Amino acid sequence: MRARIGIHKAQLQIDLREVNLKQKPVEMLAAxxxxxxxxxVLDNEQRPPTVIDESLDVMLWALTNNDPDNLLHSHDKSALPSMLKLIAQFDNEFKTCLNAYKASKRYREDNVIECRQACEVFIQELENRLIESSFLMSAQESLADIALVPFIRQFAKVERQWYLQAPYPRVRQWLNFYLQSGMFTRVMAKHEFWVGGGE
Structure with missing residues (x-):
């Protein structure tokens, strides 16, 4: 999801191929x-072609090529390292807690609250940031915002009723800004599965 958001924000044209992960095309595995x-897969006349297979790297590639909203905050040399530090914290630490939380709820284990509280440490950090400004890094939207939206969306869905009354109003407002946007609708649009075969 966040790779698509990055490409959308960069206003780049790509050939999008949605695949069924239960029936992975040969071309996908070859790439x-x-x-x-x-x-x-970049059509840059290199053989073999350049392949980027991490979502954050796709976002960085896209925004490095075109960043009309200045999501990388190019005016501030310290901004991108700060963004990447926050993103890494969520990629490496929050994601582990989130996966445990989702599994606990799904399998009706008795540690749901404990798993949720582990996630809340990170959610509270975002709430604190959003009390200070409209977006995570400043009053201006950044790479950090669009990189973390998918994680917080997943968190919000685990225990929906609890989330709606949880003490994180700024996080809810921030997440709703994205979920109710035209960008989200376009990024999440479903496409027919691509099956390969040289199409």
């Missing part, structure tokens, strides 16, 4: 043995 999405 990246990881067998996970996203996979960006």
């Amino acid at each position: 990246s043995a990881k067998g996970t999405v996203p996979i960006l």
Whole structure:
């Protein structure tokens, strides 16, 4: 999802191929043995072609090529390292807590509250940031915002009723800004599965 957001924000044209991960096309596995999405294959006349198969790297590639909203905050040399530090914290630490939280709820384990509280440490950090400004890094939207939206969307869905009354009004407002946007509708649009075969 966030790779698509990055490309959308960069206003770049790509050939989007949605795949069924239960029936992975041969071409997909040939491009990246990881067998996970996203996979960006660059038609840059290199042989073998350049492949980017990490969502954050796709976002950085896209915004480095075109950043009309200045999401990388190019006016501030310290901004991008700060963004990447926050993103790494969520990629490496929050994601582990989130996966445990989702599994606990799904399998009706007795540690749902404990798992949720582990996630809340990170949610509270975002709430504190959003009390200070409209977006995570400043009053201006940044890479950090669009990189973390998918994680917080997942968190919000685990225990929906609890989330709606939880003491994180700024996080809810921030997330709703994205979920109710035309960008989100376009990025989440479903496409027919691509099956490969040289199409």
